[in-house]
Amino acid sequence: METSRMSLSRYSAMLTASLLATACASTPSQAPLSGRWQADDSKVQLQLKDGKLSASAGCNRLFGPASVEGGRLVVGNLAGTMMMCAPEEMAAEDALKKLLASRPQVEQKDGRLLLKGDGRTLALNAMPALDGGKTRFIYVQGKTAPCVGVAPMQCLQVREDKNAPWQHHYGQIEGFTPEAGLNYRLRIKEFDVANPPADAPSRRWVLDMVVESEVVKP
Known part of the structure; x- marks a missing residue:
C-alpha cells in the first residue's frame, strides 16, 4: 500500500512537470524586433534582421549579433569598417557604440524605436x-545643382562610375540627407513607381547603406 502511494505521488509530480513544460512550450514567444530606423536629429541608422544588427553614425558600418531579451537590446561583439572620418562623426560613432554596449531598454511605438541606456535616449524613425x-551603388555629391523639371529646382548630382561626369537626379533618396563638403558612395534600393506624376521620377530610390564618405578638397 505504501509503495502504491509513493508511485502515485511520483506519477502526479511527473504529470505536473510535464503539463508545465507543455504550457511553457505553447506560450507564444515575443516576436523578434526587425526593421530599419533612422534618427531624425542625426545620421544614426540602425537595422535589425534575423538576429543581426547593422548600425552607423555616418562613418563606419557596425555589425554583429543582437537580440531583445527582457525588453533590452543585447548586442554581441561588433565588427566594423575602419574608415577615418571627421572628428564629430568619430565622436558620434563612439557614443553609438557605448549605447549599444549598455544593453539599452527598447520601446517601439507608432513607427518609432527608442533606445534608453548610457544616460541618454536615442529616438529613431522607421525607414521604408x-x-x-534592385540594388545599385552610386556616387553622390554633397551639394545640389540647379536643374529644370516642370519648374526650376535643385537636383542631386549622381553617377555610377567614379570617372563619369555628374548627372542630375530629379528625385530624392529616401533616408539620405547630403551634407555640403562631402561626397558619398551609397548602396541604394531602386523601386519602379507605377503611374508617377508628370513632375516625379518613374523610379524611387531608398538608402540602404552609406558605403563611404569623403571630404571634398576646396
Missing part, C-alpha cells in the same frame, strides 16, 4: 522596407 528592390 527594402524587400524586392
